[in-house]
Amino acid sequence: MSGRMRLPEGFVELRADLGNILRDRRKSENIPLKNLAADVGITRESLSRIERGRRCPGYDTLYRIMGQLGLEWHQIAIRGRAERPARHFPRNEREENLEDLGAMLRKGRKAAGLSLRALAAECALSYSRLSRIERGQSRYSDVLEEDPDDAMLDPDRRRLRFSHPRLAGLAERGRLRP
Known part of the structure; x- marks a missing residue:
């Protein structure tokens, strides 16, 4: 699930177990897959693929999922500096x-x-x-x-x-x- 993605300053990539993190949080919050998908504005199938690590969400989708699940960047991304800089979120x-x-x-x-x-x-x-x-x-x-x-x-x-x-x-x- 790696790849270049927009990240906040100080983070280099998403964690390899991002899908597991999202699924575990959703389940701990007792949120059905279809409900979270609807709240985020994606299909249930898309969210399922993200949780299984078969698809990497776009930054808008990931940001909405994080908001619904109360996740912060340090919980889903790796801090540090990369050889090839990530695309960062807007600066102005x-x-x-x-x-x-x-x-x-x-x-x-x-x-x-x-x-x-x-x-x-x-x-x-x-x-x-x-x-x-x-x-x-x-x-x-x-x-x-x-x-x-x-x-x-x-x-x-x-x-x-x-x-x-x-x-x-x-x-x-x-x-x-x-």
Whole structure:
């Protein structure tokens, strides 16, 4: 289950027994597999594969699982320095804002019952580009704009928002949805 993944500063990789850690915690909390999967927003089969070590979760999924199970990074990742640095979590507010926008868009898109491909076609975007936007990995895009209220702030602290009306509406829907 190794591989390069986004990690907080000071951690080099996920523990090899990550799936066992997640399963053991879920069971100790008496949370059924299907309930945790639904709360995290993945299928029961996906969570089962993660727990068996057959699939490595993406950082968004892992972060949501950690939140539901009350786990901290030191419980699932190895501290240290790697020869090949891990991709780290965002270091500034702008990058955090990009990830938040992407998460809200994904939640709003799913609430509207739209697939990634359908929304990409509707908005004249490529599937891969929209996927990067949802993962918070698209720093510069013509569907994003800086909030005019933040013009006097340092560029790394300026909030972003969707300039595309359909994406803005779905992100707002995702923000309001519990």
